[in-house]
Amino acid sequence: MIVTLVVAVLALGAGVAANRYLRPRLMADDEGMGVRDLVGPLMTLPRLPLPYRLVTPPPTPGWPPAAARSEAHALDHLAEVADFAPTALRQRLRADAVCYARAVQHEEWPAMAEGKGSPVPSVWSGDFRAGFKELGNNSPLFGLLVNADNQRSLGRQARMAESTPTIPGLIYWFMLVTMAVTVIGLGLCLPRANNRGPLAALIVVTALLTTTLLIIRDVDRPFSGVIIVKATQMAEIEQESTRDFLADYKADQLPCDDRGRPKPGYRR
Known part of the structure; x- marks a missing residue:
């Protein structure tokens, strides 16, 4: 500019x-x-x-605001379905949802202003899939969780694609x-x-x-400049997921900090 x-x-x-x-x-x-x-x-x-x-x-349905809304909605749906998972897995998936939302909002969104991404959200999306494997495909929740995670992944891919300048x-x-x-x-x-x-x-x-x-x-650069797509939907999901998690668990049970980065010593 x-x-x-x-x-x-x-x-x-x-x-x-x-x-x-x-x-x-x-x-x-x-x-x-x-x-x-x-x-x-x-x-x-x-x-x-x-x-x-x-x-x-x-223009397609994957333009930035729609992609961000789709990703946030899928993440919210995943966290809601996780409430029906076994106790240990329920806490893990709900914590991952909080951390993923924080990582997208605070780590990946600023990086997209320059057409880049962040590896931090992938830490938690990877843990989603690891949790699904523990649940097993015989569980009636398996298909619901996998489908929600697939929609989240598609939304993230569309959002990342839109952050790359086309000119x-x-x-x-x-x-x-x-x-x-x-x-x-x-x-x-x-x-x-x-x-x-x-x-x-x-x-x-x-x-x-x-x-x-x-x-x-x-x-051509919707995540920077004057015309900017903000992480509004993801911020709302992060606040809602954090509130729901803290209603049942303690804050120190979250495996990430306020920016969604794994805490020191985090292992899965």
């Missing part, structure tokens, strides 16, 4: 400087472009998202350079005298082109 803004400001400054110092040497007349001539670049705004659409698949850096830089060249070229073509109107129009064109690029970049 900062790089885009800096390039836009520099391009605008270069355009004004070219109009003042370079235009007299390159062009003898001083008519230049008027405000109506600057409407043309505005027509390029609908075309700027084209590279984004070329590399981005069409290659080369394409975005191409759009940015194109915008800068356009602004400089327009500045060069403006008249030097009585040009307040055209200069104001140039500033508006630059602002609109820059805003379009920023929106494209922000939508």
Whole structure:
């Protein structure tokens, strides 16, 4: 975002400087472009998202908020089904649910801002499966737990996929350079005298082109920037699961800290 803004400001400054110092040497007349001539670049705004659409698949039910809700709902369902498991396994699965929710919220979510993941939630998802094996596939709960865990896994995979930018850096830089060249070229073509109107129009064109690029970049990175998907649903499940766990067990029986990281000496 900062790089885009800096390039836009520099391009605008270069355009004004070219109009003042370079235009007299390159062009003898001083008519230049008027405000109506600057409407043309505005027509390029609908075309700027084209590279984004070329590399981005069409919207699906797995877009970030839906994926996060699906994952949180599956985790909540898993914790509820775990209440019917044998005593020892019940505590283990409910504790894993709390730790998983904490790990996603505090460890993995910040990492997704840079398109990365965290290995911490996998510690608890792995323990889910280990607990299912102890339960055995002869138990009527086995299928319910496995299905809930499968939905949680699919939700996490969709969420992680959406955290990876789909626009290659080369394409975005191409759009940015194109915008800068356009602004400089327009500045060069403006008249030097009585040009307040055209200069104001140039500033508006630059602002609109820059805003379009920023929106494209922000939508392509839904876990960072201004348009951001927050861990709201997972935070709610974490609070609910913690409250339910503490109603039956002690806090020191949780195998993780407040961020979902395994406590020292944790072994399964």
